[in-house]
Structure formats: structure tokens, C-alpha cells
Amino acid sequence: MPAPLANVPVHLITGFLGSGKSTLIHRLIAQKPADERWAVLVNEFGQVGIDQAMFEERDDLVVKGLPGGCLCCQLAFVMQATLVSLLHRYRPDRLIIEPSGLGHPAGLLEVLRSDAFAGVLTLGDIVAVLDPRRLDDPRAREHETFRDQLTLADGVALTQVDLATPEQREAAMAWLADLWPAKRWMLEAPHGALPLSRLIGHGDTASRRAAGDSDAHRRLREAASAAPGVKGVVLDEFTVPRPEPGRPRREQGEALGHATLGWRWHPDDTFDLDRLTLLLGELPGHLRVKGVFHCDAGWKLYNRAEGAVSLTDSAWRRDSRLEVIGEVGRLPDAEALEIALRGQTLKSP
Secondary structure, eight states: OOOOOOOEEEEEEEEOTTSOHHHHHHHHHTTOOTTOOEEEEEEOSSSSOOGGGGSOOBTTEEEEEEOSSOTTTTTHHHHHHHHHHHHHHHOOSEEEEEOOTTOOHHHHHHHHTSGGGTTTEEEEEEEEEEOGGGGGSHHHHHOHHHHHHHHHOSEEEEOOGGGSOHHHHHHHHHHHHTSSSOOSEEEEOGGGOOOGGGTSSOOSOGGGSOOOOOHHHHHHHHHHHHSSOOTTOOSOGGGSOOOBTTBOEEEEEEETTEEEEEEEEOTTOEEOHHHHHHHHHTSOTTSEEEEEEEETTEEEEEEEETTEEEEEEOOOOSOEEEEEEEETTOSOOHHHHHHHIIIIIEEOO
16 A cells, blocks of 8 residues: 655646746746656636646646636635545645636635645645736736735746836836735746746745635635536546537636636547638737647647737647637627637538
């Protein structure tokens, strides 16, 4: 019988929508010691789940996706069971948790500090990821969750600094310096490049921090705990029904002032890459858009945040997926977009 797990380091990587959390985690994984197995738990506000498709499956890396709401509130009731299963089945040497971009750390810390994980998990620094350009928007600076993510963080990684001006980077550092409690560290992390040494060797630090809660998240946690279940929660990726060829499955959700619109297609459905990227590029610039698609040029990951677009190869082969996230009332018409995808970009299988 294997020895009980003890003091597995766990790191929270928080940050608002489109800040570059997944990219930063990829760069951390690239620094993983060869003799360690890591587990990554990725929570997405969207219903269909895209971010887990960004990670390649490996023997030394386990990636678990939990789409369908906020891990810190709507999915808090499944968090403990999911973690227990993940730790028992895969016995990782290190655990990284990426909450939703709208996630508040307080609810998640409450689970990680519970008696169920006493002596099993050791909480390290909470890392907040910040695109310095976002501070140009007064609504972002005043957004409760945005501010709380940064306030509760032990360290802050400034991402996408290659797209920011020197003035924006300096202003971000000055704004962060005024937050209380003071940050243990603040670093520029171009293209998500954060040294793994920043997360190792600090001991149980986050568990001693006072985590102020959010009224909006607390209400969602209370509603979720009183409900018999949550529609759209995906506990096992392989139990999700596969769409029929030519008939995508649409999912929609709404909470915390934001809404999501997503689709999943059968893996044999093939997109014309040029026409697909043209169509997605025409969506309003304020929307967060991400997807994984089977295209005539192979499987591709599409990611658009804060106006920046990336298109890369993907090892994902289970199905094609698209997720569009925006403020409530500002999403495109679902029927019209589905028709556009089917009529203009989707080839018959």
C-alpha cells in the first residue's frame, strides 16, 4: 500500500479573463523537474471547456478541466471531491490550480484549508497574473473580483508586457505598490516566463493570509450548496456526450455579470481555417474568444484576449470547441453566429 500523501505543494494562479494564466502555467511546466509528476486543475467560467485542450497529455503531467462556472463559488461544492480523487488516483508531487478569470480566491482557500486536506496539501504563494494594459480601463480597477485577486496575491506576474508601453508597465508597478498587504514580489513575466524558483521554498504562506470574501461569490456558493446539482458541471471529460456529425451542441451560462456562449462539434467536422479565422476576427473586440478546431490545416488552438490573437497547433483530438465570453447583454446572437459557423466555415464531414 502506498504511503499517505503529505505536504503536496499547491499553487494558485489567479488573474482576470485573458490575463495569460494558462500561458504562464505552460512556462512553469517547461521548468518541471524530470523526476516530478504534476497535476493541473483548470477551472473555466465557460461551459464547454477550452483551456484543458491547451495542455498535451503526458505520463508526468495530469490535467483536469472543470468548466461550467466558478470554482470558487458555483463549483465549490464539487471542489473537495474532485481534489480528493485527483490526489488519490495520480499522487502528484505538485499541484497547480487555475481558477476562472472571474474566480475569487477566498472560496477556494476555504476548501484548501479544510480539515480534509490538513497535512496533505501545503499552500504556497498565491500568484496573480496581470496584463498592465487592463489598468487603463477604470471599470477594471473598480471591479471587486479584479481588485481582490490582486489584493490577496502574495506575488504578481506582469504578463503581455511586450504589448504594453513602458508607461503602462511603470503605472502598473506603482498601482500594485499601493495595495495592502504589500506584495512579496512583483515581476515582469514576458510571454508568461516566470521562474519556478519563485514558487518553491516559501513553505505554507498563503494559508496564513486573511482572505476577504466577496458578497457576490458568497451568494453563489450558498445557492450552489443548497441545490441538488449544477447544470453543466463536467466531472469526467469522457462522460460528456459527443455531438453528432454536422450537429454541434450549444451551451450557455451567466453569472457574476458575465455570460458565455459555447459549442462543441464532432471531431470529424472540419473547418476552413482561413474562413474560420476571418469570421472570429469579425466578432466585437470586447469579447474573449477561444477555441480548438479540426481544420483543413490540422488541429488548431485559437485564442483572442485584449485584441491579441494567437493561432497554434494543438494535440487535442476529441472534438472542436468554441467559447465566447463577455459582459451580460453584449454577446452576439447565438442563432446567427451558429448559422454563420455552419454556413460559412463548416465543411460536411
